[in-house]
Amino acid sequence: GAGVSQSPSNKVTEKGKDVELRCDPISGHTALYWYRQSLGQGLEFLIYFQGNSAPDKSGLPSDRFSAERTGGSVSTLTIQRTQQEDSAVYLCASSFQGTNEKLFFGSGTQLSVL
Amino acid sequence: KNQVEQSPQSLIILEGKNCTLQCNYTVSPFSNLRWYKQDTGRGPVSLTIMTFSENTKSNGRYTATLDADTKQSSLHITASQLSDSASYICVVSANVSNTGKLIFGQGTTLQVKP
Numbered sequence: 001g002a003g004v005s006q007s008p009s010n011k012v013t014e015k016g017k018d019v020e021l022r023c024d025p026i027s028g029h030t031a032l033y034w035y036r037q038s039l040g041q042g043l044e045f046l047i048y049f050q051g052n053s054a055p056d057k058s059g060l061p062s063d064r065f066s067a068e069r070t071g072g073s074v075s076t077l078t079i080q081r082t083q084q085e086d087s088a089v090y091l092c093a094s095s096f097q098g099t100n101e102k103l104f105f106g107s108g109t110q111l112s113v114l
Numbered sequence: 115k116n117q118v119e120q121s122p123q124s125l126i127i128l129e130g131k132n133c134t135l136q137c138n139y140t141v142s143p144f145s146n147l148r149w150y151k152q153d154t155g156r157g158p159v160s161l162t163i164m165t166f167s168e169n170t171k172s173n174g175r176y177t178a179t180l181d182a183d184t185k186q187s188s189l190h191i192t193a194s195q196l197s198d199s200a201s202y203i204c205v206v207s208a209n210v211s212n213t214g215k216l217i218f219g220q221g222t223t224l225q226v227k228p
Contacts, residue, residue, distance in 0.1 A: 004157070042203070042220040043158075056215065091157050099207050099216055100145055105157030 002026075004106035006092050012112045013082055021077040021109045025094030032075050033103065034067060035091045043091065049075060050098065082113045116141045118206050118219035126225045131194055135222045137187040137204030145209035149178050149189045152201045152221070161189070161202075194226045 005024040013019050025032050034046040045059040049069045060066070064082075069075040079086055089110050093103040118139045127133050139147070146165045150158035162171045162178040164187070170179050175192045191198055204219040 043218040045215050045218075048215075058215070093157070102148075102160045102163060103158075103216075105159070107155070107157050 004092055004094055004104050006090075006106035006109050008109060009107065010110045010112075012114065014114055015084060016081055018078065018080045019082055019111065021079075021090050021092075021111070023075045023077070023092030023094075023106060025073065025075070025092070026104055027073075029094035029096055029104075030072065031095045031098050031101075032069060033093045033095075034075070034077050035093065036088045037091060037108070038088045046077070046090075048099075079111075082111075084113050087111055087113045116206075116208060116215075116217045118204055118217045120202075120204050120219040120222050122222060123220070124223040124225070126227060127194055129194060129196055129226050129228050132190065132192050133194060133224065135189045135191075135202050135204075135224070137189070137219055139185050139187070139204070139206045139217070139219075141185075141206040141208050141217050143209040144182065144185075145207040147178075147180055147187050148205045148207070148216075149176070149187075150203040150205060152203060154200070158203055191224075194224075196226050196228060199224060199226045 007022045032049040035043040037043050047067050048056040051072050052069050064080045067077045089108040091108045093105045095101040095103045121136045148163045149161040152158040161176050164180045177190045180187045201221040201223050203221045206217045
């Protein structure tokens with residue numbers, strides 16, 4: 001596609017439910033990143049994919065968070081048993097090969113856990 | 115500890131005026147430094163990327179400088195426009211293979227008033 005696409009743009013869920021956030025990177029980009037941005041805060045790194053593998057998942061805050069990428073394209077970030085502190089904007093970005101290049105960000109998914 | 119600090123936290127200027135945003139970093143080993151613009155409700159958009167050997171780079175009315183010796187960068191905005199109102203984020207990439215970690219500053223929120 002023309003840009004990085006994320007869905008849904010907004011998600012409201014109840015505490016304890018599982019949620020899935022989707023990211024469609026720019027076609028041909030091998031590197032994909034997930035970040036979290038809490039209100040008024042800077043971006044917090046979650047996980048980095050190179051192709052379908054995740055050489056750096058050190059930013060995932062707990063084992064409730066997981067992500068996968070299939071076909072070197074679409075990625076899904078799953079949060080299990082959501083907590084109120086998970087409320088944030090989840091941003092996905094992609095780049096052609098790696099972190100030494102320009103990252104292109106999606107518009108994010110606003111997650112609200114009630 | 116790798117850190118990126120930005121100042122000021124927020125800034126209000128009148129349309130047509132110039133302004134300069136500051137970024138200090140302690141990231142090693144250093145790979146590159148980027149400035150991003152993030153409009154409210156949108157993902158960040160890249161303005162400039164500078165490597166160790168570059169000390170200035172322009173993108174229209176935006177000019178970024180880098181002093182790798184003092185580990186400081188600035189973003190100068192000339193003849194500001196209302197559309198410049200946004201958060202400006204300084205991001206430093208560490209030269210570590212197989213890592214997705216970009217170190218993000220907290221951002222400077224710029225408001226341009228008519």
